[in-house]
Amino acid sequence: MPAVFAVAVAALATIVGLGVPPVAAPTTSSPRPVRPCAELAGDLRAPGAAAHVTSATVTAATGDAPEYCDVRGYVEGTIQFRLQLPTKTYGGRYLQYGCSGFCGELTAPVFPECGGIPGRDVAVATTDDGHVGHTTFRWVDGRWAADDQAARDNWSFRAPHAVSVVAKRVIARYYGAPPRTSYFSGCSNGGREAMLLAQRYPHDFDGLIARGPAHAVGALLGVYETWVARSNTGPDGAPIITAQKLPALHDAALAACDSGDGLVDGQIDDPRACRFDPSTIACQGAELPGCLTPTQVEAARRLYTGPTDAAGRRLYPGGQPVGSELAWDGWIIPKPSYGGAFNIMLADNYLRYAGYPIGTPHSSIEDFDFSVEEFDRLTAEAVKGNAMNTDLSEFRRAGGKLIMWHGWSDQVIPPVGTLDYYQRLWQRDGGLHATQQYARVFMVPGAYHCLGGDRLNEFDPFPALIRWVEKGAAPQSITAQFRDQAGAVQRTRPVFAYPTRARYDGTGSIDDARNFVPAPPARPLADVISWAGDNQHHVPGPVAP
Structure with missing residues (x-):
């Protein structure tokens, strides 16, 4: 929770061996704006989410970002959002980020490292989840929730859905059509939001990434x-x-x-x-x-x-x-x-x-x-606010794809909780094979919570998720890596879809992903943990209008 989840920087440049190839831009012609950026300002009504765009200005390209239309506004009542729309390089994809802890801060969304023009062909958005924190670290301030149920509901379940509805409407106004594919990525509370979207709003996003999810948020x-x-x-x-x-x-x-x-x-x-x-x-x-x-x-x-x-x-x-x-x-x-x-x-x-x-x-x-x-x-x-319901049947029928992943050295959220949820999910689905058609888990050795790690500190599943959603290629493995402070990659290692594990083949460097092969689990799967919240896995939770 101490940092908003962002896609790992420069992951594609160092993917090797069992890693995944670069993601191609959509093959159809890329949409171009049909109106000036400034005309996006004003009132906007979307289903269940009246909104106001307070500003829309063009921001010049930099080394890390394309030229884009910077759209800022809020969803009634107080959910602030920021949406960045490439003016020349948009390829039809939309990526919305979750936020960490209690949120409470509107951060600039990051253009991800993927697509036909790296980092430049995706519309991206963030939200503060409906309130502003007032401590040095805004994401730990909970005083906004003391006497305001509407603010609680925004953070618990409403904000990610409402912003997705509004952002897609703004995208349609700017480019003349809604996004071809929509994605959501978040860690910690943002990981909870990703799982919540699959459970309660299964038609909002085509692909979701839930890293280190705080899915049992109350407990x-x-x-x-x-x-x-x-x-x-x-x-x-x-x-x-x-x-x-x-x-x-x-x-x-x-x-x-x-x-x-x-x-x-x-x-x-x-x-x-x-x-x-x-x-x-x-x-x-x-x-x-x-x-x-x-x-x-x-x-x-x-x-x-x-x-x-x-x-x-x-x-x-x-x-x-x-x-x-x-x-x-x-x-x-x-x-x-x-x-x-x-x-x-x-x-x-x-x-x-x-x-x-x-x-x-x-x-x-x-x-x-x-x-x-x-x-x-x-x-x-x-x-x-919990995202514990194991009924993802509507998300599955809608064609959605979910990647959950957790660092085995997560100091904030015990990783076994994610595996507990995952086994409950596939038991409800009738078996692991059925669940892996739409939801897969990756467990990264040595990775901490949201950022960093002792031996593996970068892992980027977003390109693999795009291929799964757009090409139907389910990820078998994704390469993790360790990058030192000088930026040099010191180790790469394949992370296979759980429960498959990586085994050294006995030849070559142990720091090279190419020298590892998939192996079956070392023991029968017994990931379900009996605890006081067992009965909450069947509670669907509220749904925002």
Whole structure:
């Protein structure tokens, strides 16, 4: 959640071996504007979404973007949007981005690296989800939700749909026709929005990308993040595990788990295959940076385990993945430059302002009770924003395609929750093969939440999604890579559609994707996790007009 999801920069230039070829522009003639950009300003009425375009101006081309018509406006009541329409290079595609955390900021959309003219043939849009945050990091501010149900509903489910309707109407006015194909891409809360669109608005988009999705948003923000915050906070309010201890903890996790996939390569391909015990680096005398005190050992165990009630019942599917330790700094452990820890800010704002029905008692990180009763109190509001429904039958019938992907070292949202949802989905569909005709999952070893990673830090499924939607070519594998700070690619690795895994063929560099082959799962699939939110997978949630 700490960053708006953007398509990985320059991914196509470094795709090799098992990677995918560049995406061609649509073969039919590219649409050209049928009216001046400035004429787009004014009132606009779309089905269920009256809107106002407040400005429309031409912006000159730069090295990263084409010349475009910069359209800004809002959907009644307060959903701001920004739409960028190429004036000369548009190829008929529309891409809308999701936003992170509580959103609350209108960012400039990114032209993706794909198409006949890289980065220049796609109309792109963003939204603030209907409110403005007022803290330094606007996406952690939840005060806007305290007494405003309409604002809550905008963030929970209405904004992405409303903006899609309005943006397509503006595109039709400018080019004389609606987009040929429409796409949505988001991470974290934006990943939740992608899944929500498939579930509740199955005709809005042809293709969706959900990265690290916060699909069980109420339990995630209200219970899981609160558990993480409390697990690593001492009686004095200071962090129990400090940033200085993270390298030693991570090294111990790698030592225990790296070889579990048959290859020692500095990354853990599937943390579930290892049972790491942090007591292996317990201090034997004086406390040093390379060891953990008994209190720190217990805190680490709680972080890896995830939230439970007093009887041991799970209140969220999963805990911190083994291998994510280096990414805890700033998320779980406060950074002075951030003014605290993002995890604490987000969880406390949710419990104080957004998590419970308006007019009912709220809670806080300090006061929250880890019980099924308190979990149920959060559910009344959570179901409005959750994207947990496994009925995607209408999306499938509409021809939609969904790519979900998650980093195995995601420090914000446990990756096993995505696999829990995916198995429930294919069990409802009647089998994995049926689901893979329209929805596929990719699990990226070592990747963090939304951006970065320890061994693989770039993964771009957008070109593969375009081919799937427009050519019917379902992605079998997508190449991930690690790019160092100087911009040099140090590792490429194929990521196969789950549950297929990558296996080293025994020849050549382990940093070259061409030396890996697909392999069946190492064990029978048993990804469903029994937890307090089991029954929410059959709740469709509200639908905006």
